Amino acid sequence: MNKLKSIFNWKMIYFLAFVMIVPKQAFAMHIMEGFLPVEWAIFWWAVTIPFLILGFRSIRKTIKENPDTKMMLGLSGAFAFVLSALKIPSVTGSCSHPTGVGLGTVLFGPFAMSIVGFIVLLFQSLLLAHGGLTTLGANAFSMAVVGPLIAYGVYKGASKAGLTFAFAVFLAATLGDLGTYLVTSIQLALAFPSEVGGFFASFTKFSTIFALTQIPLAISEGILTVVIMNFLKKYNVAELKALRVFSKGAEQR
Amino acid sequence: MLLIDKYAYMNRWQHIHPIEKMVFTFFLMLFSLTVKDTLVSLITFTVMSVFTILGAKIPFKYYLKLLLVPSFFLLSSMLTILISFSSNDSLITSALWTTKLLGLYIFITESSVETAIQLFFTVLSSISCLYFLTLTTPVHDILHVLRRLRVPALLIELTEITYRFIFVFLETSLKIHQAQNSRLGYLTVKQSIHSLGLLVSSLFVHVFQRSKELIIAMNSRCYTDDITLLENDYSFSNKNWIVITLIFVSIVSVYIQFGGSLNG
Numbered sequence: 001m002n003k004l005k006s007i008f009n010w011k012m013i014y015f016l017a018f019v020m021i022v023p024k025q026a027f028a029m030h031i032m033e034g035f036l037p038v039e040w041a042i043f044w045w046a047v048t049i050p051f052l053i054l055g056f057r058s059i060r061k062t063i064k065e066n067p068d069t070k071m072m073l074g075l076s077g078a079f080a081f082v083l084s085a086l087k088i089p090s091v092t093g094s095c096s097h098p099t100g101v102g103l104g105t106v107l108f109g110p111f112a113m114s115i116v117g118f119i120v121l122l123f124q125s126l127l128l129a130h131g132g133l134t135t136l137g138a139n140a141f142s143m144a145v146v147g148p149l150i151a152y153g154v155y156k157g158a159s160k161a162g163l164t165f166a167f168a169v170f171l172a173a174t175l176g177d178l179g180t181y182l183v184t185s186i187q188l189a190l191a192f193p194s195e196v197g198g199f200f201a202s203f204t205k206f207s208t209i210f211a212l213t214q215i216p217l218a219i220s221e222g223i224l225t226v227v228i229m230n231f232l233k234k235y236n237v238a239e240l241k242a243l244r245v246f247s248k249g250a251e252q253r
Numbered sequence: 254m255l256l257i258d259k260y261a262y263m264n265r266w267q268h269i270h271p272i273e274k275m276v277f278t279f280f281l282m283l284f285s286l287t288v289k290d291t292l293v294s295l296i297t298f299t300v301m302s303v304f305t306i307l308g309a310k311i312p313f314k315y316y317l318k319l320l321l322v323p324s325f326f327l328l329s330s331m332l333t334i335l336i337s338f339s340s341n342d343s344l345i346t347s348a349l350w351t352t353k354l355l356g357l358y359i360f361i362t363e364s365s366v367e368t369a370i371q372l373f374f375t376v377l378s379s380i381s382c383l384y385f386l387t388l389t390t391p392v393h394d395i396l397h398v399l400r401r402l403r404v405p406a407l408l409i410e411l412t413e414i415t416y417r418f419i420f421v422f423l424e425t426s427l428k429i430h431q432a433q434n435s436r437l438g439y440l441t442v443k444q445s446i447h448s449l450g451l452l453v454s455s456l457f458v459h460v461f462q463r464s465k466e467l468i469i470a471m472n473s474r475c476y477t478d479d480i481t482l483l484e485n486d487y488s489f490s491n492k493n494w495i496v497i498t499l500i501f502v503s504i505v506s507v508y509i510q511f512g513g514s515l516n517g
Contacts, residue, residue: 032323034379035330035372038286060407070407071464071471074414075422079460081415082422086430088449103453115408119415126387126395127255127419129322133383134286188330195362196339205333220446227450232457239461 029184029210030124030139033132040191045137048118051145055114062112073112077119080104084120085128088220096217101147101180102173102225106155107243110148117144142183151176169229174222181214182207255423256315261391264309270487271394274386277497282382284504289371293508294378300500301381309389319384327376331369335361392416397484410480414467421463426456 036044063070083100100120104113118140125131131139151172158168189203232240261267266274285297305311338359351360386395393413400409429452433439438448 029326032326032376032380033383034282034286034376035327037289038283041286056405056408059411063407068464068468070411071414071467072460074411075418075460075464075467077411077415078418078422079456081419082426082456083453085423086426086449086452088446115411119412122412123392123415123419125383126392127257129257129319129380129384129387132379134282134379188333192334192368194337195364196337201337201339205336205338206330209329209333224446224449224453227446228453228457231450231454236454236458236461239458242461 029181029214030121030131030143031135031184031187033125033135035132036135036138036187036191038134040187041134041137044135044141044187048137048141048145051114052118052140055111055118058111059115073108073116076104076108076112077116077123080116080120081123084124088217088224096213096220098217098221098224099143099147099177099180101143101176102151102169102221103228105148105151105176106169106172106225106229107240110152113148114140114144117148120144138184138187142180142187146183147176147180150179165233166226166230170222170226173225174218177214177218177221181210181218185210255420257319257387258392260309260311260315260388264311264389266309266389267391268487269389269493270489271390271398273489273493273497274390275395275398277500278382278386280497280501281504282379284501284508285378285382286375288508288512289375290508290512291371291374292511293504294374296504296507297378298374298381300504301378301385305381305385305388309385311388316384316388319388320380323376323380327373331373334372335365335369337362337365393482394485394487406479413480413482418463422456422459425459426452429455 059073063073080100083103084097086098088096088098101113101117104116108116118136121131121136121139121143125133125136154175155168155172158171159165163171185203185206188206189199192202193199194201194205281297281301285294302316306313306316336359338357348360348362349366351358353359393416396409396412396416400406433448433452437444439445
């Protein structure tokens with residue numbers, strides 16, 4: 001019996017190590033197709049749709065005042081998709097794909113991001129087999145609604161608190177990513193609560209296991225976003241000013 | 254560049270009406286997701302895989318590779334569901350395996366094994382449905398169906414513009430990446446973050462240039478508010494509808510007859 005136990009233990013350790021080492025490329029966390037039970041999939045769709053309508057209205061208003069912004073928005077979606085297909089070297093030595101939540105929010109504001117993020121997630125599931133259609137509602141809620149809102153709030157708050165631009169961008173991108181990953185953990189924990197300890201035990205499990213890949217990703221994405229914004233500020237001031245139309249819509253609300 | 258997209262235009266079933274494929278996919282996917290039955294999931298997976306590989310002639314190797322794409326997420330989440338922990342020994346009932354680590358009891362219960370196994374099969378069947386749809390139906394056709402379902406035109410249009418430019422920007426970024434890489438731009442971690450920053454910011458300038466050009470190009474073609482594209486000509490086939498109904502009815506009747514028999 002004891003022997004059996006030790007073998008099992010050894011196997012467990014091996015399996016854990018396997019899970020941790022194998023992902024040479026960690027994606028941001030998208031809940032895969034079919035993973036959420038039907039009732040939760042519907043629930044998260046229902047939660048996301050009001051935000052999508054809000055974002056859609058804000059975009060429609062911007063486009064009415066300024067028709068040229070439509071092309072810009074479509075192209076930003078493509079830009080965000082390509083961004084998420086790039087690989088950034090992570091602190092742990094593996095590669096990971098940035099989510100683009102922070103950069104998109106700083107550039108376009110949270111309302112435009114909800115629609116752009118939704119479109120990007122749709123294409124990720126259709127073209128990259130990454131994420132899914134039934135889970136699109138849940139994924140959009142974490143990556144296109146909560147992530148951008150956190151990033152935007154942090155960015156504004158940090159700018160107001162007098163932090164330097166670079167640090168505000170870093171915080172926005174990193175915390176936006178972390179917020180996304182925490183929301184995903186909450187979604188998984190709600191759908192699969194532990195028998196003992198219920199939701200909280202389950203949430204602890206999910207967030208610790210995913211922290212292994214998500215925290216390094218968030219930090220490296222934060223650094224990358226700062227580097228990008230520095231380049232943009234240095235060489236592309238005119239373009240950044242032209243983008244004000246999107247974030248203005250957010251500020252008026 | 255994106256193989257799924259290539260196959261969507263090049264498979265043997267590209268001429269089948271997209272509504273038929275979408276109805277078929279969503280019926281099977283939602284049914285197997287709702288009943289959560291191992292047998293139904295296995296049948297759905299088999300039907301979808303056979304259709305994708307033998308019907309639409311998607312290479313078997315590529316299909317296998319696609320099935321492995323979400324394996325990391327699946328493995329780590331299944332492991333998370335499988336293992337529970339508690340600081341109190343007395344709460345644990347019907348544990349298959351327990352151990353104590355740092356004052357915490359780590360254990361696997363029967364019901365968590367059941368949940369994990371059932372989840373595995375449900376996921377398998379629904380990703381086979383998703384892959385069937387994406388490997389046989391081009392994005393334009395899916396959007397066309399969505400437009401018929403009264404999804405706001407502006408949203409569809411934005412999606413179409415996005416779709417078109419994904420490929421343009423992907424190509425640009427691959428070229429830039431290659432150029433940087435051949436000049437040893439990705440040698441160290443610090444160097445690669447610097448190079449990536451340059452890549453993304455120059456891509457961003459591209460976005461501006463292209464959108465300005467696009468606005469001019471569209472305006473010169475009297476663009477007002479709607480991109481009208483010539484739709485592909487599809488026709489419904491009675492044979493396909495009969496096959497779809499037959500498959501669905503037989504899966505439902507298998508579920509009514511033998512449902513739960515594999516779940517123990």
